[in-house]
Amino acid sequence: xxxxxxxxxxxxxxxxxxxxxxxxxxxxxxxxxxxxxxxxxxxxxxxxxxxxxxxxxxxxxxxxxxxxxxxxxxxxxxxxxxxxxxxxxxxxxxxxxxxxxxxxxxxxxxxxxxxxxxxxxxxxxxxxxxxxxxxxxxxxxxxxxxxxxxxxxxxxxxxxxxxxxxxxxxxxxxxxxxxxxxxxxxxxxxxxxxxxxxxxxxxxxxxxxxxxxxxxxxxxxxxxxxxxxxxxxxxxxxxxxxxxxxxxxxxxxxxxxxxxxx
Amino acid sequence: xxxxxxxxxxxxxxxxxxxxxxxxxxxxxxxxxxxxxxxxxxxxxxxxxxxxxxxxxxxxxxxxxxxxxxxxxxxxxxxxxxxxxxxxxxxxxxxxxxxxxxxxxxxxxxxxxxxxxxxxxxxxxxxxxxxxxxxxxxxxxxxxxxxxxxxxxxxxxxxxxxxxxxxxxxxxxxxxxxxxxxxxxxxxxxxxxxxxxxxxxxxxxxxxxxxxxxxxxxxxxxxxxxxxxxxxxxxxxxxxxxxxxxxxxxxxxxxxxxxxxxxxxxxxxxxxxxxxxxxxxxxxxxxxxxxxxxxxxxxxxxxxxxxxxxxxxxxxxxxxxxxxx
Ligand SMILES: Nc1ncnc2c1ncn2[C@@H]1O[C@H](COP(=O)(O)OP(=O)(O)OP(=O)(O)O)[C@@H](O)[C@H]1O
Ligand SMILES: [Mg+2]
Numbered sequence: 001x002x003x004x005x006x007x008x009x010x011x012x013x014x015x016x017x018x019x020x021x022x023x024x025x026x027x028x029x030x031x032x033x034x035x036x037x038x039x040x041x042x043x044x045x046x047x048x049x050x051x052x053x054x055x056x057x058x059x060x061x062x063x064x065x066x067x068x069x070x071x072x073x074x075x076x077x078x079x080x081x082x083x084x085x086x087x088x089x090x091x092x093x094x095x096x097x098x099x100x101x102x103x104x105x106x107x108x109x110x111x112x113x114x115x116x117x118x119x120x121x122x123x124x125x126x127x128x129x130x131x132x133x134x135x136x137x138x139x140x141x142x143x144x145x146x147x148x149x150x151x152x153x154x155x156x157x158x159x160x161x162x163x164x165x166x167x168x169x170x171x172x173x174x175x176x177x178x179x180x181x182x183x184x185x186x187x188x189x190x191x192x193x194x195x196x197x198x199x200x201x202x203x204x205x206x207x208x209x210x211x212x213x214x215x216x217x218x219x220x221x222x223x224x225x226x227x228x229x230x231x232x233x234x235x236x237x238x239x240x241x242x243x244x245x246x247x248x249x250x251x252x253x254x255x256x257x258x259x260x261x262x
Numbered sequence: 263x264x265x266x267x268x269x270x271x272x273x274x275x276x277x278x279x280x281x282x283x284x285x286x287x288x289x290x291x292x293x294x295x296x297x298x299x300x301x302x303x304x305x306x307x308x309x310x311x312x313x314x315x316x317x318x319x320x321x322x323x324x325x326x327x328x329x330x331x332x333x334x335x336x337x338x339x340x341x342x343x344x345x346x347x348x349x350x351x352x353x354x355x356x357x358x359x360x361x362x363x364x365x366x367x368x369x370x371x372x373x374x375x376x377x378x379x380x381x382x383x384x385x386x387x388x389x390x391x392x393x394x395x396x397x398x399x400x401x402x403x404x405x406x407x408x409x410x411x412x413x414x415x416x417x418x419x420x421x422x423x424x425x426x427x428x429x430x431x432x433x434x435x436x437x438x439x440x441x442x443x444x445x446x447x448x449x450x451x452x453x454x455x456x457x458x459x460x461x462x463x464x465x466x467x468x469x470x471x472x473x474x475x476x477x478x479x480x481x482x483x484x485x486x487x488x489x490x491x492x493x494x495x496x497x498x499x500x501x502x503x504x505x506x507x508x509x510x511x512x513x514x515x516x517x518x519x520x521x522x523x524x525x526x527x528x529x530x531x532x533x534x535x536x537x538x539x540x541x542x543x544x545x546x547x548x549x550x551x552x553x554x555x556x557x558x559x560x561x562x563x564x565x566x567x568x569x570x571x572x573x574x575x576x577x578x579x580x581x582x583x584x585x586x587x
Contacts, residue, residue: 013341014370021367025353032355032396100351103315104368104416105340262319 018106022114026088030118036084041126044077045133051196052137059197066139071222072195074130075215078155079186081126082162085119089170090179093260108257112167119163120156127155141226151225154235157242158218162186164249171256189215194223214241268293268420268451269314273323276309283309285475287323291468296442296452298466298483300459305472307455308348311424314453315345328420344413348424350405351412354398358389358408361397362415369416383411388437403434410441421445423454427461439464460558463492471568479568493532495540496555499524504550511544517559517567524552529567532556 030037048069056065092098092111101111131139143151166182173179190196192206193215199207210216217237224231269291276284283306291297301307312318314327316336325332328342352361359380366376384393387407392400397408406426413421423442427435442465445452456462462469463483471479471486479486494517499505505524509516518527528544530536537556545551 013337017370018368021364025356025364028360029353029355095351096347096349097351097353099312099315099317099347100345100412101368102317103340103343103345104365105337106368261317 013105015107015110019110019113022106022110023117024114026114026118027121029088030084030122036087037122037125040077040081040084040122041129043080044073044126044130047076048073048130048134049137055196061198064138066134066137067227068223069196070134070139071219071226072190072193073134074127074155074222075158075195075219076187076190077126077130078123078159079162079189080183081123082119082159083166083180083183083186084122085115085163085166086170086173086179086182087176088115088118089167090173090176093171094175098261102261108254108261112253112257115167115170116160116163119166120159123155123159142228143226147225150235151222154218154221154225154238157239157246161214161242161245161249164246164253168249168253168256171253171260189213190219193219195219214238214245217241266293267291267326268295268328269297269453270326271310271314271323272325274310274313274320274325275322276306276313276318276320282475284313284320287472287475287477289470289477289480291451291453293451294446294449295467296446296454296465298462298469299453299455299472300457300462300469301455301472302457306475307472308424310472311345311422311453311455315343315422316340317345341416342418343420343422344416344418345422346410346413346424346426348428350409352397352405352409355396357394357396358384358400358404359393361408362412365412365415371415379415383414387411387441403430403437406430406434406438410438414445418450420451420453423452425455425457428457435461473568492559493530494518494527494557494559495530495537496557497526497528497544498552498554499526499550500552508544508550529559530556532558 048066051059051069051073052066056069059065059068061068089112092115098108098111102108166186169182170179173181192202192210193199193213194210195215199210199216202210217234218241220229220234221231221238223229224234267290269289271287271289274284274287275282287306287310289297289299299307299310309318313320314325314332316327316332316339319333327339330339330342332339353364356364362380362383363376366379371379381390381393384390387410389404389408389411392404397405400408406429410423410426426442427438430438439461442452442454446465446467452465454465466483468481469483469486470477497508499508502521502524505521505526508526509519512526512528515528516526517529519525528540530540541551541554
């Protein structure tokens with residue numbers, strides 16, 4: 001059994017190829033973690049049913065409650081699905097596979113990018129399932145093709161923002177359990193926003209936070225695109241928030257990755 | 263630099279916070295040879311390997327691998343080396359074949375070539391049947407084999423193996439030894455760390471002993487064994503008086519004493535004439551020794567002989583001068 005070494009010849013490297021390989025890897029790992037996927041779809045679906053059938057009657061929003069609450073449920077779901085990126089990243093860092101990748105000259109950007117891309121794929125699957133359930137129980141969006149495109153764009157931007165933020169958080173956490181804490185944070189964020197009840201019905205001291213936190217403009221934009229409510233400047237605010245979060249998170253992730261692997 | 267050196271290390275230092283782990287490590291490894299870094303838990307073996315494999319930066323000193331500086335030329339170094347860490351680094355949720363194919367892609371192979379390379383390595387490591395199973399279901403030994411296979415995908419010229427056989431049973435360990443021997447035969451340079459003297463003895467052309475952040479002994483395994491006996495004759499005295507007499511008779515040859523157990527370890531080369539002579543000399547009348555066993559020297563014995571202290575996990579302190587043997 002001989003093993004001819006590539007004596008002094010460099011192995012060819014391809015950063016784009018590496019990134020694609022990492023995307024395939026992360027998507028495959030996600031697709032085999034069925035429990036996580038089921039939880040991510042079931043939980044928001046249950047919350048949707050809970051709000052629509054249990055609380056819906058008592059909440060006065062001016063439209064059918066399902067129509068009102070769906071964008072919020074979508075955002076809740078995406079936040080939760082994206083947050084799992086943190087767990088994947090922490091596992092890679094703690095279980096030593098990152099050392100193997102680095103010793104093969106695979107960049108941190110390729111590894112993290114793979115996880116974010118996989119998050120986008122998971123989110124797509126979860127969103128489609130949630131929308132199907134919503135339509136089954138009576139959700140009737142008014143959106144035309146242009147509005148749908150806009151909604152998909154908004155969701156994608158939000159997913160990127162949350163996934164990169166989760167990736168950065170995953171680099172901070174030392175255990176997968178710790179990384180899971182990010183999911184809780186993300187799960188709570190939609191509550192003090194216009195996701196489930198109009199902000200005006202909240203106590204006065206919450207208005208400032210609820211109006212100005214990133215989730216509110218994203219939800220208002222989605223609601224406007226899907227069900228025809230006024231959007232105002234929410235679209236710009238949403239785009240600004242998400243782009244800003246992506247920028248901050250990727251820079252943070254780059255710094256943390258360098259620090260973790262020094 | 264000399265052309266035939268695969269690894270050159272000079273004055274390597276590394277601290278984590280206030281804890282100094284390496285305090286001036288010097289090493290050279292000839293191209294195509296097998297080099298073993300021997301040391302107890304916490305002696306800095308993994309730290310050394312990580313620096314050489316470009317994963318960690320030394321605080322001081324220089325290291326060249328395949329003729330290239332591990333800091334400035336790290337990207338080129340990475341294309342010539344592979345690292346098999348102390349803990350298996352493969353995806354449990356992918357199959358063995360998928361893991362290897364992924365490594366092949368990362369090494370620039372595509373399509374058929376990647377699949378063929380994966381299949382070849384699965385065969386070679388006796389994993390052909392398990393190749394389509396998720397790695398999660400593999401035994402510890404299978405995992406280590408796959409891990410090593412993964413590091414060979416890119417045909418590296420320098421291979422780092424961090425404790426490749428720790429936690430393996432005898433059969434898996436021997437299989438691993440065969441692989442390393444094969445690799446060495448093909449002109450690849452192997453740098454491995456181990457806690458087992460026997461392993462270093464079996465595999466390595468040269469051995470260095472790491473302790474207290476320095477290389478305290480370096481040489482061929484034969485040279486090292488000449489300094490540190492390969493075997494120990496463990497004697498159990500019949501009573502405390504006999505024990506005292508045995509210790510006096512053994513003098514400097516006593517490698518270890520345990521008065522509570524009436525136990526005395528004496529160095530020997532393990533041959534029948536030597537053992538017979540020792541028994542006769544220490545117990546001429548045949549009334550002091552209750553029973554005896556012969557065992558291969560452990561790393562602890564090496565340490566006691568070389569440093570005069572037992573190998574303790576995680577200790578760091580300045581050591582005596584390097585013994586060149
Ligand atoms: N990242 C780190 N931060 C702080 N201390 C560290 C770090 N890495 C290693 N150490 C310390 O450095 C010392 C040497 O560790 P190293 O892992 O190199 O030892 P080793 O010889 O490989 O041990 P083992 O046989 O247990 O694998 C240990 O005391 C360890 O606690
Ligand atoms: Mg170690």
